[in-house]
Amino acid sequence: MDKGSWKALAVVGSLIVGMILVFGGAMVGYKYYANTNQGKNNELLLEGKQEQKDNEKNQESPAVPNQLEEKSSSDIPPVQEQVPEEDEAVSEKTVEEGVQRLQQAPDFSLDDLQGKPIKLSQYRGKIVFLNFWATWCPPCRIEMPAFQSANNRFKEDDKAVILAVNIQEDNKKVKAFIEENKYGFDVVLDLDGEVAGQYKIHSIPTTYIIDQDGIIRDITIGPMEEEYLYDYVEELSGE
Structure with a gap:
Protein backbone atom coordinates (compact mmCIF):
# COMPACT_ATOMS: atom_id res chain seq x y z
CA MET A 1 0.00 0.00 0.00
CA ASP A 2 1.19 3.53 -0.75
CA LYS A 3 1.61 6.25 1.82
CA GLY A 4 -1.83 7.78 1.14
CA SER A 5 -3.61 4.48 1.76
CA TRP A 6 -1.96 4.14 5.15
CA LYS A 7 -3.12 7.59 6.20
CA ALA A 8 -6.69 6.84 5.13
CA LEU A 9 -6.66 3.58 7.06
CA ALA A 10 -5.34 5.36 10.20
CA VAL A 11 -8.11 7.96 10.02
CA VAL A 12 -10.81 5.27 9.71
CA GLY A 13 -9.31 3.39 12.67
CA SER A 14 -9.29 6.51 14.84
CA LEU A 15 -12.94 7.14 14.02
CA ILE A 16 -13.90 3.59 14.94
CA VAL A 17 -12.03 3.77 18.28
CA GLY A 18 -13.67 7.13 19.07
CA MET A 19 -17.11 5.73 18.35
CA ILE A 20 -16.43 2.74 20.62
CA LEU A 21 -15.34 5.05 23.50
CA VAL A 22 -18.37 7.29 23.06
CA PHE A 23 -20.73 4.31 22.98
CA GLY A 24 -19.07 2.77 26.07
CA GLY A 25 -19.28 6.02 28.06
CA ALA A 26 -22.95 6.37 27.15
CA MET A 27 -23.65 2.84 28.45
CA VAL A 28 -21.86 3.52 31.74
CA GLY A 29 -23.77 6.78 32.22
CA TYR A 30 -27.07 5.05 31.52
CA LYS A 31 -26.43 2.31 34.06
CA TYR A 32 -25.47 4.91 36.71
CA TYR A 33 -28.59 6.93 35.95
CA ALA A 34 -30.78 3.84 36.05
CA ASN A 35 -29.33 2.66 39.34
CA THR A 36 -29.64 6.10 40.93
CA ASN A 37 -33.24 6.51 39.87
CA GLN A 38 -34.03 3.01 41.06
CA GLY A 39 -32.53 3.85 44.50
CA LYS A 40 -34.56 7.04 44.72
CA ASN A 41 -37.67 5.19 43.70
CA ASN A 42 -37.04 2.57 46.36
CA GLU A 43 -36.57 5.27 49.01
CA LEU A 44 -39.78 6.99 47.95
CA LEU A 45 -41.59 3.66 48.01
CA LEU A 46 -40.34 2.91 51.56
CA GLU A 47 -41.28 6.39 52.77
CA GLY A 48 -44.74 5.98 51.32
CA LYS A 49 -45.23 2.62 53.01
CA GLN A 50 -44.02 4.00 56.35
CA GLU A 51 -46.35 7.00 56.05
CA GLN A 52 -49.23 4.67 55.33
CA LYS A 53 -48.39 2.55 58.37
CA ASP A 54 -48.20 5.65 60.58
CA ASN A 55 -51.58 6.83 59.37
CA GLU A 56 -53.10 3.44 60.08
CA LYS A 57 -51.54 3.39 63.50
CA ASN A 58 -52.85 6.86 64.32
CA GLN A 59 -56.33 5.80 63.29
CA GLU A 60 -56.19 2.73 65.53
CA SER A 61 -54.62 4.44 68.62
CA PRO A 62 -55.54 8.12 68.89
CA ALA A 63 -53.29 10.31 71.01
CA VAL A 64 -54.33 10.56 74.67
CA PRO A 65 -54.50 14.18 75.87
CA ASN A 66 -52.50 15.16 78.95
CA GLN A 67 -55.18 15.01 81.62
CA LEU A 68 -53.03 16.83 84.19
CA GLU A 69 -52.69 19.84 81.90
CA GLU A 70 -56.39 19.91 81.01
CA LYS A 71 -57.62 19.76 84.61
CA SER A 72 -57.70 22.95 86.62
CA SER A 73 -56.90 23.09 90.31
CA SER A 74 -60.63 23.24 91.06
CA ASP A 75 -61.16 19.86 89.37
CA ILE A 76 -58.69 18.06 91.66
CA PRO A 77 -60.25 17.00 94.97
CA PRO A 78 -58.38 18.21 98.07
CA VAL A 79 -56.30 15.72 100.05
CA GLN A 80 -57.82 14.92 103.40
CA GLU A 81 -55.30 14.47 106.21
CA GLN A 82 -55.98 11.57 108.51
CA VAL A 83 -55.05 12.60 112.02
CA PRO A 84 -54.90 9.64 114.39
CA GLU A 85 -57.08 10.01 117.42
CA GLU A 86 -55.22 10.42 120.66
CA ASP A 87 -55.66 7.68 123.21
CA GLU A 88 -57.82 8.76 126.07
CA ALA A 89 -55.43 7.20 128.52
CA VAL A 90 -51.68 6.94 127.89
CA SER A 91 -50.08 4.06 129.75
CA GLU A 92 -47.11 4.98 131.90
CA LYS A 93 -43.77 3.82 130.50
CA THR A 94 -42.43 0.98 132.59
CA VAL A 95 -38.95 -0.45 132.72
CA GLU A 96 -38.35 -4.10 133.46
CA GLU A 97 -36.38 -4.84 136.59
CA GLY A 98 -33.14 -6.71 136.05
CA VAL A 99 -29.37 -6.51 136.16
CA GLN A 100 -28.72 -5.77 132.48
CA ARG A 101 -28.19 -2.42 130.78
CA LEU A 102 -31.35 -0.26 130.54
CA GLN A 103 -33.13 -2.30 133.19
CA GLN A 104 -34.32 -1.09 136.57
CA ALA A 105 -31.68 -1.94 139.18
CA PRO A 106 -33.16 -4.23 141.85
CA ASP A 107 -33.54 -2.51 145.17
CA PHE A 108 -31.96 -3.96 148.31
Whole structure:
Protein backbone atom coordinates (compact mmCIF):
# COMPACT_ATOMS: atom_id res chain seq x y z
CA MET A 1 0.00 0.00 0.00
CA ASP A 2 1.19 3.53 -0.75
CA LYS A 3 1.61 6.25 1.82
CA GLY A 4 -1.83 7.78 1.14
CA SER A 5 -3.61 4.48 1.76
CA TRP A 6 -1.96 4.14 5.15
CA LYS A 7 -3.12 7.59 6.20
CA ALA A 8 -6.69 6.84 5.13
CA LEU A 9 -6.66 3.58 7.06
CA ALA A 10 -5.34 5.36 10.20
CA VAL A 11 -8.11 7.96 10.02
CA VAL A 12 -10.81 5.27 9.71
CA GLY A 13 -9.31 3.39 12.67
CA SER A 14 -9.29 6.51 14.84
CA LEU A 15 -12.94 7.14 14.02
CA ILE A 16 -13.90 3.59 14.94
CA VAL A 17 -12.03 3.77 18.28
CA GLY A 18 -13.67 7.13 19.07
CA MET A 19 -17.11 5.73 18.35
CA ILE A 20 -16.43 2.74 20.62
CA LEU A 21 -15.34 5.05 23.50
CA VAL A 22 -18.37 7.29 23.06
CA PHE A 23 -20.73 4.31 22.98
CA GLY A 24 -19.07 2.77 26.07
CA GLY A 25 -19.28 6.02 28.06
CA ALA A 26 -22.95 6.37 27.15
CA MET A 27 -23.65 2.84 28.45
CA VAL A 28 -21.86 3.52 31.74
CA GLY A 29 -23.77 6.78 32.22
CA TYR A 30 -27.07 5.05 31.52
CA LYS A 31 -26.43 2.31 34.06
CA TYR A 32 -25.47 4.91 36.71
CA TYR A 33 -28.59 6.93 35.95
CA ALA A 34 -30.78 3.84 36.05
CA ASN A 35 -29.33 2.66 39.34
CA THR A 36 -29.64 6.10 40.93
CA ASN A 37 -33.24 6.51 39.87
CA GLN A 38 -34.03 3.01 41.06
CA GLY A 39 -32.53 3.85 44.50
CA LYS A 40 -34.56 7.04 44.72
CA ASN A 41 -37.67 5.19 43.70
CA ASN A 42 -37.04 2.57 46.36
CA GLU A 43 -36.57 5.27 49.01
CA LEU A 44 -39.78 6.99 47.95
CA LEU A 45 -41.59 3.66 48.01
CA LEU A 46 -40.34 2.91 51.56
CA GLU A 47 -41.28 6.39 52.77
CA GLY A 48 -44.74 5.98 51.32
CA LYS A 49 -45.23 2.62 53.01
CA GLN A 50 -44.02 4.00 56.35
CA GLU A 51 -46.35 7.00 56.05
CA GLN A 52 -49.23 4.67 55.33
CA LYS A 53 -48.39 2.55 58.37
CA ASP A 54 -48.20 5.65 60.58
CA ASN A 55 -51.58 6.83 59.37
CA GLU A 56 -53.10 3.44 60.08
CA LYS A 57 -51.54 3.39 63.50
CA ASN A 58 -52.85 6.86 64.32
CA GLN A 59 -56.33 5.80 63.29
CA GLU A 60 -56.19 2.73 65.53
CA SER A 61 -54.62 4.44 68.62
CA PRO A 62 -55.54 8.12 68.89
CA ALA A 63 -53.29 10.31 71.01
CA VAL A 64 -54.33 10.56 74.67
CA PRO A 65 -54.50 14.18 75.87
CA ASN A 66 -52.50 15.16 78.95
CA GLN A 67 -55.18 15.01 81.62
CA LEU A 68 -53.03 16.83 84.19
CA GLU A 69 -52.69 19.84 81.90
CA GLU A 70 -56.39 19.91 81.01
CA LYS A 71 -57.62 19.76 84.61
CA SER A 72 -57.70 22.95 86.62
CA SER A 73 -56.90 23.09 90.31
CA SER A 74 -60.63 23.24 91.06
CA ASP A 75 -61.16 19.86 89.37
CA ILE A 76 -58.69 18.06 91.66
CA PRO A 77 -60.25 17.00 94.97
CA PRO A 78 -58.38 18.21 98.07
CA VAL A 79 -56.30 15.72 100.05
CA GLN A 80 -57.82 14.92 103.40
CA GLU A 81 -55.30 14.47 106.21
CA GLN A 82 -55.98 11.57 108.51
CA VAL A 83 -55.05 12.60 112.02
CA PRO A 84 -54.90 9.64 114.39
CA GLU A 85 -57.08 10.01 117.42
CA GLU A 86 -55.22 10.42 120.66
CA ASP A 87 -55.66 7.68 123.21
CA GLU A 88 -57.82 8.76 126.07
CA ALA A 89 -55.43 7.20 128.52
CA VAL A 90 -51.68 6.94 127.89
CA SER A 91 -50.08 4.06 129.75
CA GLU A 92 -47.11 4.98 131.90
CA LYS A 93 -43.77 3.82 130.50
CA THR A 94 -42.43 0.98 132.59
CA VAL A 95 -38.95 -0.45 132.72
CA GLU A 96 -38.35 -4.10 133.46
CA GLU A 97 -36.38 -4.84 136.59
CA GLY A 98 -33.14 -6.71 136.05
CA VAL A 99 -29.37 -6.51 136.16
CA GLN A 100 -28.72 -5.77 132.48
CA ARG A 101 -28.19 -2.42 130.78
CA LEU A 102 -31.35 -0.26 130.54
CA GLN A 103 -33.13 -2.30 133.19
CA GLN A 104 -34.32 -1.09 136.57
CA ALA A 105 -31.68 -1.94 139.18
CA PRO A 106 -33.16 -4.23 141.85
CA ASP A 107 -33.54 -2.51 145.17
CA PHE A 108 -31.96 -3.96 148.31
CA SER A 109 -31.21 -3.06 151.90
CA LEU A 110 -27.87 -3.76 153.63
CA ASP A 111 -26.29 -2.50 156.82
CA ASP A 112 -23.36 -0.10 156.73
CA LEU A 113 -20.33 -0.30 159.03
CA GLN A 114 -22.27 1.42 161.82
CA GLY A 115 -25.18 -1.04 161.56
CA LYS A 116 -27.46 1.44 159.82
CA PRO A 117 -29.62 -0.03 157.03
CA ILE A 118 -28.99 1.50 153.63
CA LYS A 119 -31.33 1.03 150.65
CA LEU A 120 -30.28 1.53 147.05
CA SER A 121 -33.51 3.39 146.32
CA GLN A 122 -32.68 6.11 148.85
CA TYR A 123 -30.10 7.44 146.36
CA ARG A 124 -32.77 8.07 143.72
CA GLY A 125 -32.08 11.37 141.97
CA LYS A 126 -28.33 10.79 142.01
CA ILE A 127 -25.94 8.79 139.86
CA VAL A 128 -24.83 5.69 141.76
CA PHE A 129 -21.60 3.77 141.24
CA LEU A 130 -22.60 0.45 142.80
CA ASN A 131 -19.34 -1.36 143.38
CA PHE A 132 -18.92 -4.99 144.49
CA TRP A 133 -15.58 -5.71 146.16
CA ALA A 134 -13.57 -7.48 148.91
CA THR A 135 -10.50 -6.58 150.97
CA TRP A 136 -8.58 -9.63 149.71
CA CYS A 137 -9.04 -8.56 146.06
CA PRO A 138 -5.91 -6.78 144.65
CA PRO A 139 -7.76 -5.07 141.71
CA CYS A 140 -10.34 -3.82 144.23
CA ARG A 141 -7.60 -2.26 146.33
CA ILE A 142 -6.15 -0.59 143.24
CA GLU A 143 -9.37 1.31 142.39
CA MET A 144 -10.19 2.42 145.95
CA PRO A 145 -8.07 5.63 145.85
CA ALA A 146 -9.86 6.69 142.65
CA PHE A 147 -13.22 6.16 144.37
CA GLN A 148 -12.10 8.20 147.35
CA SER A 149 -10.88 11.11 145.22
CA ALA A 150 -14.07 11.07 143.14
CA ASN A 151 -16.20 10.82 146.28
CA ASN A 152 -14.68 14.05 147.62
CA ARG A 153 -15.65 15.79 144.42
CA PHE A 154 -19.14 14.25 144.33
CA LYS A 155 -19.88 15.66 147.78
CA GLU A 156 -19.40 19.18 146.44
CA ASP A 157 -22.08 19.05 143.70
CA ASP A 158 -24.18 16.22 145.20
CA LYS A 159 -24.76 14.60 141.78
CA ALA A 160 -23.26 11.16 142.37
CA VAL A 161 -22.33 8.70 145.11
CA ILE A 162 -20.10 5.68 145.59
CA LEU A 163 -21.84 2.70 147.20
CA ALA A 164 -19.34 -0.09 147.87
CA VAL A 165 -20.85 -3.50 148.62
CA ASN A 166 -18.39 -5.76 150.42
CA ILE A 167 -19.04 -9.43 149.75
CA GLN A 168 -19.06 -11.95 152.64
CA GLU A 169 -16.54 -10.36 155.02
CA ASP A 170 -17.23 -9.49 158.62
CA ASN A 171 -17.72 -5.98 159.90
CA LYS A 172 -14.49 -5.89 161.94
CA LYS A 173 -12.22 -6.75 159.03
CA VAL A 174 -13.87 -4.40 156.56
CA LYS A 175 -14.05 -1.53 159.05
CA ALA A 176 -10.34 -1.86 159.84
CA PHE A 177 -9.48 -1.72 156.16
CA ILE A 178 -11.63 1.36 155.53
CA GLU A 179 -10.35 3.26 158.57
CA GLU A 180 -6.72 2.40 157.85
CA ASN A 181 -6.97 3.87 154.34
CA LYS A 182 -9.25 6.73 155.46
CA TYR A 183 -11.91 6.05 152.85
CA GLY A 184 -15.08 8.12 153.24
CA PHE A 185 -17.50 6.70 150.66
CA ASP A 186 -20.50 4.60 151.70
CA VAL A 187 -19.76 0.94 152.46
CA VAL A 188 -22.36 -1.78 153.14
CA LEU A 189 -21.92 -5.44 154.04
CA ASP A 190 -23.38 -8.29 151.96
CA LEU A 191 -22.62 -10.87 154.63
CA ASP A 192 -24.36 -13.84 153.01
CA GLY A 193 -23.67 -12.80 149.39
CA GLU A 194 -27.37 -12.57 148.61
CA VAL A 195 -27.19 -9.20 146.85
CA ALA A 196 -24.07 -10.28 144.92
CA GLY A 197 -26.04 -13.29 143.73
CA GLN A 198 -28.99 -11.09 142.85
CA TYR A 199 -26.70 -8.95 140.67
CA LYS A 200 -25.04 -12.06 139.18
CA ILE A 201 -21.53 -11.10 140.31
CA HIS A 202 -18.97 -13.63 139.02
CA SER A 203 -15.79 -11.59 139.39
CA ILE A 204 -14.71 -8.51 141.31
CA PRO A 205 -14.46 -5.64 141.19
CA THR A 206 -17.68 -5.12 139.25
CA THR A 207 -19.35 -1.73 139.12
CA TYR A 208 -22.88 -0.90 138.02
CA ILE A 209 -23.44 2.65 136.78
CA ILE A 210 -27.02 3.58 137.71
CA ASP A 211 -28.66 6.82 136.63
CA GLN A 212 -30.89 9.21 138.58
CA ASP A 213 -34.00 7.12 137.80
CA GLY A 214 -32.48 3.87 139.00
CA ILE A 215 -31.78 2.57 135.47
CA ILE A 216 -28.59 0.61 134.84
CA ARG A 217 -26.63 2.50 132.20
CA ASP A 218 -23.41 0.51 132.13
CA ILE A 219 -21.53 -2.33 133.79
CA THR A 220 -17.77 -2.48 134.18
CA ILE A 221 -15.60 -5.36 135.31
CA GLY A 222 -12.15 -4.58 136.66
CA PRO A 223 -10.65 -1.47 138.27
CA MET A 224 -12.15 1.87 137.25
CA GLU A 225 -10.10 4.98 136.62
CA GLU A 226 -11.07 8.25 138.22
CA GLU A 227 -11.57 10.08 134.94
CA TYR A 228 -14.08 7.46 133.82
CA LEU A 229 -16.21 8.24 136.86
CA TYR A 230 -16.32 11.91 135.94
CA ASP A 231 -17.11 11.08 132.32
CA TYR A 232 -20.14 9.04 133.37
CA VAL A 233 -21.40 11.80 135.62
CA GLU A 234 -20.99 14.39 132.89
CA GLU A 235 -22.79 12.26 130.35
CA LEU A 236 -25.68 11.21 132.58
CA SER A 237 -26.22 14.66 134.07
CA GLY A 238 -26.27 16.25 130.61
CA GLU A 239 -23.42 18.64 131.26
